[in-house]
Amino acid sequence: MKVALLSFAHVHAATYIQLLRDRSDIELIVTDPDADPGDPTRGKALADELGVTYRAGYDEALAERPRAVIVTSENARHRTLVELAAAAGAHILCEKPLATTEDDARAMIDACERVGVSLMTAYPVRFHPAFAALRHTLSDGDLGPLLSVHGTNNSSPPALERPWFADPACAGGGAIMDHTLHIADLLDVLLDGEQPTHVHAVANSLLTSSTDGPEVESAGLLTLTYPRGLVATIDCSWSHPATHPTWGGLTLTCVGERALAEFDAFPPLLTGYDTAQAATRWEPAAIDLDAAMLESFLTAARTGQRAHPDGETGLRTLKTALAAYASLHTGQPATITAT
Known part of the structure; x- marks a missing residue:
């Protein structure tokens, strides 16, 4: 093909x-x-x-x-x-x-x-086998009704490799646009496409403040409110320094009435000290999420089946990030109209 x-x-x-x-x-x-x-x-x-x-x-x-x-x-x-x-x-x-x-x-x-x-x-993270296990735990009722979810997606600033990530005209924003969406997709899966009604966002640019060009946010925290009363938060910051042992990380904590479940997309397999580099070394568990996502896409392309996550998923999750920017502009929660 x-x-x-x-x-x-x-x-x-x-x-x-x-x-x-x-x-x-x-x-x-x-x-x-x-x-x-x-x-x-x-x-x-x-x-x-x-x-x-x-x-x-x-x-x-x-x-x-x-x-x-x-x-x-x-x-x-x-x-x-x-x-x-x-x-x-x-x-x-x-x-x-x-x-x-x-x-x-x-x-x-x-x-x-x-x-x-x-x-x-x-959205490769949804293909993680540990996330599939979390989803089954929730659907089986082991957690009880879901009360709150806290997600983190932190990394080094991608503009260190590609400067356009810090150009709002090219990227559409900064850390909020870059790192809200993976968590928003996992929430979309867990909640069967249900969208939040309101998004409140706070952000700053302290981590990448520069006079060389347009300033975008480098740290953000979103609070999402859903119709059923569920509250979710997303820490979407570029908070890892360039010297951090890993480029980034993503976690999800789900709190239910009966139990709490945690998901770590990139847990360390081994930790230690690299004497050659004089730095901490962290070997992540070997799960290639990009490969799993590509395999799903290629299978859909071969068979003509609808690929998932599809464009509608991409639109729903984008609306969360856009609502966050609207909230930053007004200082108040922004309303999302369901797709």
Whole structure:
């Protein structure tokens, strides 16, 4: 099956390429025409380093009629590339957030539905076997009615690798846009698509304050209120220093009437001290969530089945992040209208 990857802007692009390039069932082509020609971390230079077939532009790549397309551009460019891929008849996996505005997300969903192709949002954490166990524990009633959920998604600032993450025009925001959505997706799964009615957000930019360009929030805390009275919080901060032993981490704590359950997406397998680097070393448990997500997407593309998490999921979770920005603007909880 032919697969095209469009743009290397996102930090996950190289990871997806490495997972796909050596598969005997995949013919991979890539393109990154928007890259700075002198940037060795993008464009043909990166494609050559990774040993994958490069095409000069999006039109050239899509002219080869790939059955599946992966969009890993800057967030604000997702709509353009998804619409191009849909017009070429490809099933699409789009990096999160699905878009930076609700209108763009809806247009992307509609474009895919018109031609009958799948639109999948890149939420790999839901494929974690420990999260599946948590979901079953909740559905089996072992926790009792769910009262509250606390989620954390913290990392080093991604702008250290890709500066556009700190450009609100390209990214749609800062840490809130970047790190709210994985937790929002897990909540979407646990609550069967139920959306919060209100979102209250507080944030600051103390961790990445700079005079070099637009300032985005680097630390945020969201409080979500649901119709049934459930309250959830999301810590979505870029709070890990560059010297931290891991890039990031994600946890979820679910409090029910009968019991409490905790989920850690990246628990340490081994901890210790690296004498060569004079730093703490942390070896995470070996579960490749990106590989699991890609396998689900490729299966859907082969069979023509609807891929999950789909575009509607991407839109619902995006609305949570957009409501958080509305709340920051007013200082009051923002209301979400159900999709």
